[in-house]
Amino acid sequence: MALALASVATHASPTLLDFTAEERAQLASHGPWPPVTQGDPANARQQQAAARAFGRQLFFDRRLSADERASCASCHVPAMAFQDGQAVPRLRDGQPASVRNTPSLIDAAQRRWLGWGGEHDSLWAASLAPLLAPAEMGHSLASLAARVRGTPALAQAYQRALGPLPADDAALAVGLAKALAAYQAGLVSPRTAFDDFRDALLRGDRAAAAHYPLPAQRGLRLFMGEGRCSVCHAGPAFTNGEFADIGRPFFVPGGVDPGRHAGLQRLLASPHNRLGAYNDAGAAADPRAVATRHLVREHRHFGEFRVPGLRGLRATAPYMHDGSVPSLAAVVQHYSDLNEDRLHADGERILRPLKLSPQQQDDLLAFLHSLSN
Ligand code: HEC
Ligand code: HEC
Known part of the structure; x- marks a missing residue:
């Protein structure tokens, strides 16, 4: 009896890490969620x-x-x-x-x-x-x-x-x-434990923020800091929307998948891109056409793939452009063991093997899980 009462009394006192001002600013950049839905000037139907x-x-x-x-x-x-x-x-x-x-x-x-x-x-x-x-x-x-x-x-x-x-x-x-x-365009992922945490911390509600599990808090800190994950997995959807090489093999049966290098060629040659005749706004009036107009295909694009967003990943195994990584734990392992020889010599040197301890790996995983329901 006394034991039962004691366990109620000491019930998990929530804890909150001391996030620095810099960390809070970075955290703020991963929201708000859901995003404001915008139409697409090139598709007059998108919101009909x-x-x-x-x-x-x-x-x-x-x-x-x-x-x-x-x-x-x-x-x-x-x-x-x-x-x-x-x-x-x-x-x-x-x-x-x-x-x-x-x-x-x-x-x-x-x-x-x-x-x-x-x-x-x-x-x-x-x-x-x-x-x-x-x-x-x-x-x-x-x-x-x-x-x-x-x-x-x-x-x-x-x-x-x-x-x-x-x-x-x-x-x-x-x-x-x-x-x-x-x-x-109506398929939008729901809010997650991470979003509740972000919003609570930013409005100064420490009690609510402390409901976010401690391992996820530590994983978030690693993600934004030492791990440098948010350099590429930036913003509310956890992607900078661009392309990178993280040292995954790009061999496919009978050859290689050139990734962004071939993607650019196909995009620029397509009659269906934003510069073409099917843009409902006309390329000149579509702010998003500027990015397409300025694309230049370079050698470094070879073997680069799109930086995927990280929301809802729990439901989308296996991972990577070729589905070659079976689980999120194996993704974390990839970044921990990273083979630098596989990275492009001329690519930005953002990644290095993180050599994470088992606890750090669990923390990063807890954070990634908190981006799914
Ligand atoms: C240099 C940019 C860059 C950095 C830094 C980076 N990633 Fe990635 N990430 C990518 C790219 C590009 C892919 C897709 C690669 C592919 O498909 O071959 C990816 C794939 C993933 C995936 C698989 C998602 C899916 O839908 O298949 C996860 C999870 C992930 N990264 C998490 C992380 C974590 C955690 C870190 C930090 C330890 C990190 N990333 C650092 C660029 C980056
Ligand atoms: C045979 C399986 C298959 C079918 C059928 C299929 N898709 Fe896909 N879809 C894929 C694959 C694989 C990719 C990735 C293609 C790539 O990267 O080259 C993809 C990519 C996409 C993308 C891009 C998503 C992104 O995040 O980049 C959209 C949008 C899409 N499909 C919509 C559709 C629609 C709409 C249809 C029906 C008209 C369709 N797909 C039919 C397998 C399929």
């Missing part, structure tokens, strides 16, 4: 309710694949955080449909560049690409447009949501992609 509803319907519609066997949701499975839990997607005959890991689509509207190599500069262009990829939906512009025109239910839904069917096949396909983007 009718386009969003049509896009949702399209996302699950197998008729958008040439053989009617795959929909977007076959790989971006809603119940699995809009990815597929596999290293690389395998559809139909079990053959890999890509050499890359299927990314989650949650928070995709926040991303400046899309695809692991930044092949696209808008959510709608990244939604058009799978429709036309032979191993994914497998259409041509002509067969896709013919499918819509020849399927009365689809054609009517298109007209109700987007207006008259364009006579031009490419314009019709772009309409589908813009509706698909409108749907995906």
Whole structure:
């Protein structure tokens, strides 16, 4: 009896590390969350309710694949955080449909560049690409447009949501992609224990802040400080939106995945980038087109991949562009053991092996977990 009372009395007194002013400023930069939703000047449909509803319907519609066997949701499975839990997607005959890991689509509207190599500069262009990829939906512009025109239910839904069917096949396909983007733009990750902690600390509510577990607090300090993780994993979504090399192998069956180097080539050659004719605002009036205009392809881009955001990772194993890392613990191990010989000689020297103690590894992991529910 006395024991039970004592255990109530000493019940976990919450603790708060002494975060310095500099640490608090850095912490502030990882929020607020959720972000203010902004439209996309290049996609006039992005915030239209009718386009969003049509896009949702399209996302699950197998008729958008040439053989009617795959929909977007076959790989971006809603119940699995809009990815597929596999290293690389395998559809139909079990053959890999890509050499890359299927990314989650949650928070995709926040991303400046899309695809692991930044092949696209808008959510709608990244939604058009799978429709036309032979191993994914497998259409041509002509067969896709013919499918819509020849399927009365689809054609009517298109007209109700987007207006008259364009006579031009490419314009019709772009309409589908813009509706698909409108749907995906509504996929935003929820607030987490980390967000509650950040907000409490910044408003000076120490009691509320102290509910954030101590290991996560220590992991956060390591993430922003010694670990230098936030140099790349910056801002509210924990990505600077750019590309880097962290020493993961980039060999794929039959060759290499050049990452950003090939991604830039594809982006700059694409008629569907922000500089092209399908930008609803026109490139001159789209502030986001400036970044595309100033892109220059350099040798250092070889083997660089997009810095992924870190929210919701608990649901999206395996990790990295090729799905080669099975767990978050193994990601932390990668940064702890880092093989410097694998990093580009001309890349920025941000990373070095952290040689973390087992406790530090657990702390970093506790912090990463606190970014998911
Ligand atoms: C065969 C599996 C598969 C199918 C089907 C598929 N995707 Fe994907 N998706 C992927 C993979 C793999 C990537 C990464 C591609 C890359 O980096 O080159 C990706 C990337 C994306 C991206 C970029 C996300 C980001 O964060 O960069 C978007 C958006 C997207 N897909 C939307 C769609 C839509 C919309 C459809 C249906 C029209 C679709 N996908 C169908 C596997 C698939
Ligand atoms: C130089 C920039 C940079 C730094 C510093 C950095 N990362 Fe990364 N991180 C990346 C890139 C780029 C990838 C994707 C690499 C790939 O796919 O091959 C990545 C991938 C990850 C992933 C996998 C996410 C996913 O969805 O697959 C996690 C988790 C992660 N980093 C956590 C960390 C932690 C923790 C630290 C600090 C110890 C850190 N990163 C430091 C650039 C960086």
